[in-house]
Amino acid sequence: MANKEFTREDVAKHNKEGDLWIVVDSKVFDLSKFGLMHPGGLSVLLDTEIAGQDATEAFFGLHRYEVLQRPQYSRLQIGTIQGEKQQIFPRPVGGLSTVPYAEPTWLTAGYHSPYYKDHHRAFQKVLRTFVDQTLFPDAQALQEKGKMPSRKVLDEFARLNIHAMRLGPGDHLKGRVLMNGTVKPEEFDAFHELIMSQEMSRIHARGYHDGAAGGTMIGLPAVKNFARPALREKILGEVLDGKKLVCLAISEAFAGSDVAGTRTFATLSDDGKYWTVTGTKKWITNGHFADYFVTGCRTSKGMVVLLIERGEGIETKHINTSYGPASGTAFVTFDHVKVPVEHTLGPDNGGGLVVILSNFNHERWAMCCSSLGAQRIIVEECLKWTTQRKVFGKPLNSQAVIRSKLAAMIARVESAQAWLENVTYQMNHMNYKQQSALLAGQIAFLKKYCTETAQDTARDAVQIFGGRGITKTGMGRFIEHYHTNIGFDAILGGTEDVLGDLGVRQALKQMPKNARL
Incomplete structure (x- = not known):
């Protein structure tokens, strides 16, 4: 019966309790039986501007498009309006948004970029399809349940070599098939990694995002760069193939940004064969379900810095935060844990700080990528909502104060994207030593800027969505989630104040001695 055609006059006859039809975007729905179960109550549906009428505007003032796609509601469709065609369509799976500024300019028709090549565009398309089809539904199902990503997703991460690509370009990619061969290992560069971070941030599930091996991304580089060859090959094989998870255990209740102030102690045995580790770590991403620390x-x-395998003497307790339990954030206790000396990463003569600091630039840069990707989606949400939401008989965006907020959002996200792409280009053309000397300050400032602007955008978005922006379900659920969790990005990898100070100190080191006003 869903293929049957009706006139608007036909629909208008069905406008009372027990015999209630409506039209939404040329589709006719029979709500006669559903009316009493409607979450908003039957009275809403019996409104004279809804019952038997075209309720498209009212529907999209209250519901997201996804409601029409749910089986329990889509089956209520009995036909279409004669001579009319559907006008409103969701973004296709794997497709690009047509909303202005919803995509970076390099993905927007008519714009050009010197940074991205055909293999970058192909990589983005395949990755977005994966995010839409596999990652997003898993994230939405598990974000609030305190569970790590499903085995299906982790297996796909391994099969597509996402774990390996999140470490950036390098010899660890050699011989691996990346995203079903979309990009060759020797082609993979920092822009592919930027694309991956921004696409994976589209899942609207901040805790799950880091739960999906976020700890691996920040912890495994130390193994890759500083472990002894045999240990390196063993751990990389296990982790990149999705068999084990690793986390970075640095922060403590006693030491945050001051990593040198750690109170977890390691004592070398008299025969020099093993370390005995005692102490605690706090706020450890993925720590609750990691195999290696x-x-x-x-x-x-x-x-x-030691690679410690989960075992006797190690206890992890989940830490409840607004971040979301799917991140596996943990309090970790080491109680006289014996660690083979072969598991020492880098020098054992007090040079561990070099190991810890070595990945900070990459870690902070990756956080900029994902923070900015998530911020751009909020801009899209606000542009859509202010267009479809009606106030005083006009779209919400007819209000100058709303347009001002949108202008600030767009300016923030576009300026940050341009800065990020410039830094990424430098990464592609600098060796590690050059990056350490020239980009540490730039990346510190960039992360500070990304997270500060993100908090501004989160606040403006809540004002634009009103009560919906603080409600966990419905039209503003993504805004509520973003606003609730945005503070984490401002802390992870170094707080904004610490990074700002780092950037200035880096600049002062390069001040010429003969510079005068």
């Missing part, structure tokens, strides 16, 4: 410890000579 890349752990910063104090010794009699200074700092040392």
Whole structure:
């Protein structure tokens, strides 16, 4: 019966309790039986501007398009309006948004970019399809349940080599098939990684985002760059193939940005064969379900970094935060844990701080990518909502104050994207030593800017959505989630104040001695 055609006069005859039809975007729905079960009550449906009428505007003032796609509601469709065609369509799976500024300019028709090549565009398309089809539904189902990503998703991460690509370009990609061959290992560069971070941020599930091996992304580089060859190959194989998870265990209740102040101690045995580790770590992403802990410890000579395998003497407790339980954020206790000396990463003579600091630039840069990707989606949500929401008989965006907020949002996200792409280009053309000298300050400032502007955008978005912006369900649920969790990005990898100070100190180091006004 869904293929049957009706006139608007036919629909208008069905306008009372027990015999109630409506039209939404040329589709005719029979709500006669559903009316009493309507979450908003039957009286809403019996409104004279809804019952038997075209309720498109009213519907999209209250519901997201996804409601029409749910089986329990889509089956209520009995036909279409004669001579009319559907006008409103959701973004196709894997497709691009047509909303202005919803995509970076390099993905927007008519714009040009010097940074991206055909293999970048192909990579983006395949990755977005994966996010839409596989990652988003899993994230929405598990975000609030405190569970790590499903085995299906983790297996796909391994099959597509997403774990490996999140470490950035390098020899660890050699011989691996990336995203079903969409990009060759030797082609993979920092822009592919930028694309991956921004696409994966589209899931509207901040805790799950880091739960999907976020700990691996920040912890495994220390193994890759500083482990002894045999250990390196073993751990990389296990983790990149999706068999094990690793996390970075640095922060403590006693030491945050001051990593040198850690109170987790490692004592070398008299025969020099193993370390004994005692202490605690706090706010460890993925720590609750990690198999390996890349752990910063104090010794009699200074700092040392150890790869500690979960086992006797290790206990993890989940930490409840607004971040979302799917991140596996944990309090970790090491109680006289014995660690083979072969699991020392880098120097054991107090040079562990170099190991810890070595990945900070990459970690912070990756956080900029995902923070900015999530912020852009909020801009899209606000542009859509202010167009379809009616106030005083006009779209919400007819209000100058709303347009001012939108202008600020767009300016923030576009300026940050341009800065990010410039830094990414430098990363592609600098070696590690050059990046350490020239980009540490730039990346520190960029992360500070991205997270500060994100908080501004979150606040403006709530004002635009009103009560819906603080409601966990319905039209503003993504805004509520974003606003609730946005503070985490401002802390992870170094707080905004610390990073701002770092950027200035880096600049002062390069001040010429003969500079005068």
